[in-house]
Amino acid sequence: MILTVTLNPAYDLIYWVKEIEQRGETQLSRAYRTHSSAGGKGINVSIYLSTVGVENIAMGLIGGHTGRTIKRSIREKGIITNLTWISDETRNNVAILKKGQEDNPIEINSSGPEISRRALNQFMEQYETMLHRVDCVVLSGSLPPGVPRDTYGKLVKKAKDRGIRTVVNTGGEYVGPAAKAGPFLIKPDIRESKEVMGETLTDSQSIIDVGRKIIGFDTEYVLLSHGLTGDILISKDEIWALNANREELNVKNRVGAGDSLVGGIVYQLSEGKSVPEAVRYGLAAGMASVEVYEKFCRDASLVQAQLEQISLKEIGDKFQ
Amino acid sequence: MKVKDIMTRDLTAVRENQSLKALIFLLENSELSGVPVIDERGTVVGFISERDVISAALPNYFEMLRTASYLPDINQLSRRLEEIKGDPVSDYMSKDVITVDEDEEDIHVADLIIRNELNRVPVVDEDGMLSGIVQRIDLLGALL
Numbered sequence: 001m002i003l004t005v006t007l008n009p010a011y012d013l014i015y016w017v018k019e020i021e022q023r024g025e026t027q028l029s030r031a032y033r034t035h036s037s038a039g040g041k042g043i044n045v046s047i048y049l050s051t052v053g054v055e056n057i058a059m060g061l062i063g064g065h066t067g068r069t070i071k072r073s074i075r076e077k078g079i080i081t082n083l084t085w086i087s088d089e090t091r092n093n094v095a096i097l098k099k100g101q102e103d104n105p106i107e108i109n110s111s112g113p114e115i116s117r118r119a120l121n122q123f124m125e126q127y128e129t130m131l132h133r134v135d136c137v138v139l140s141g142s143l144p145p146g147v148p149r150d151t152y153g154k155l156v157k158k159a160k161d162r163g164i165r166t167v168v169n170t171g172g173e174y175v176g177p178a179a180k181a182g183p184f185l186i187k188p189d190i191r192e193s194k195e196v197m198g199e200t201l202t203d204s205q206s207i208i209d210v211g212r213k214i215i216g217f218d219t220e221y222v223l224l225s226h227g228l229t230g231d232i233l234i235s236k237d238e239i240w241a242l243n244a245n246r247e248e249l250n251v252k253n254r255v256g257a258g259d260s261l262v263g264g265i266v267y268q269l270s271e272g273k274s275v276p277e278a279v280r281y282g283l284a285a286g287m288a289s290v291e292v293y294e295k296f297c298r299d300a301s302l303v304q305a306q307l308e309q310i311s312l313k314e315i316g317d318k319f320q
Numbered sequence: 321m322k323v324k325d326i327m328t329r330d331l332t333a334v335r336e337n338q339s340l341k342a343l344i345f346l347l348e349n350s351e352l353s354g355v356p357v358i359d360e361r362g363t364v365v366g367f368i369s370e371r372d373v374i375s376a377a378l379p380n381y382f383e384m385l386r387t388a389s390y391l392p393d394i395n396q397l398s399r400r401l402e403e404i405k406g407d408p409v410s411d412y413m414s415k416d417v418i419t420v421d422e423d424e425e426d427i428h429v430a431d432l433i434i435r436n437e438l439n440r441v442p443v444v445d446e447d448g449m450l451s452g453i454v455q456r457i458d459l460l461g462a463l464l
Contacts, residue, residue, distance in 0.1 A: 057331070075330065080331060080452070081331065082331035083332070085345065122342070125335060129358065130362070133362060
């Protein structure tokens with residue numbers, strides 16, 4: 001059983017508009033298409049997994065009307081819920097995609113409600129109970145105000161102590177503490193900042209250097225993306241480059257693509273695939289998701305078509 | 321139809337050592353009238369509802385309701401809740417909890433709900449761990 005953790009969930013609102021620009025006066029833009037759904041990176045992974053028929057449990061901190069909407073929404077998708085209630089309202093995130101520029105959406109994420117120590121302790125107790133029944137934990141997304149930045153590290157350690165695999169997908173200041181706890185796989189999110197553990201990612205070599213630094217902390221695999229169609233996977237002994245053909249990609253919605261990637265990896269690992277092959281599939285799932293308006297691509301043939309275009313190459317440069 | 325076809329896959333529960341205050345917060349926010357009580361592994365060890373909380377605060381209230389038109393002083397209820405809010409859930413939960421497993425027939429759980437006047441029945445796996453809940457409304461929805 002797979003457990004996903006979303007400490008800062010959101011209700012996502014996606015608007016497609018023909019025009020949007022600031023002209024120094026109030027401007028009304030009519031969306032020609034909208035999409036709304038429960039979100040936050042871990043919940044997105046849960047939704048992805050449910051679309052491919054993998055049973056999973058979603059944990060997270062939710063509150064208020066938005067929290068109840070999220071709970072109902074993910075339950076309707078067949079996801080098992082074990083959520084922790086907070087006093088304040090769960091946040092909304094907004095993405096605006098301008099026609100012709102869907103590849104570069106405007107994303108506005110609020111930081112989320114303040115989390116009390118009581119709520120966090122309650123979550124921790126529930127988390128430890130859930131560790132009795134899962135064999136993989138996915139920790140994904142940002143941490144809301146009030147949650148210490150080393151929380152992912154603590155969650156990784158608790159799972160690791162029970163022999164449970166952890167996959168972490170987070171960015172910025174949360175990467176270091178999580179990496180130092182030694183997760184099975186970590187994918188630093190570099191959408192907001194190209195800086196990972198004090199190093200700025202500028203090219204493939206800088207990605208490899210950061211990956212090596214993280215591997216030094218007992219993490220088994222580090223996955224770093226460069227653009228929408230390329231990933232570098234680093235382990236203690238090997239480095240793999242994954243590349244796809246970007247020119248043939250018809251981008252409709254990039255929101256959730258990274259979560260499809262993580263979901264695809266976890267799905268394939270649960271099927272017994274090797275990590276490089278699972279990452280290759282994950283990249284295909286992520287690319288297929290950008291070609292549909294919804295967050296996730298439900299058409300397995302589209303994922304398969306992407307998969308056939310992705311090269312997976314061991315690039316040597318072994319290091320100890 | 322089997323229980324697994326109609327159950328709600330929600331693991332909302334309280335631990336035995338949690339306070340009544342924490343329970344009330346959970347029931348209020350999750351809009352549930354009662355939840356299973358679990359141990360540290362997730363095994364169902366009891367069930368507690370808002371009715372149990374009222375009974376804890378005003379032990380004779382439900383008995384009186386059966387015999388006479390009686391409304392307690394709201395301040396009395398408030399005072400008693402204040403006194404017991406820190407007590408553990410285990411002091412007031414039903415320990416002889418009725419559970420069903422996922423492979424039981426819906427007619428069996430319907431019978432349990434009707435005969436025992438229940439709103440919700442916890443569903444457990446082969447190890448007794450909570451795997452979901454069947455509510456009266458789940459049954460009604462399945463029958464439509």
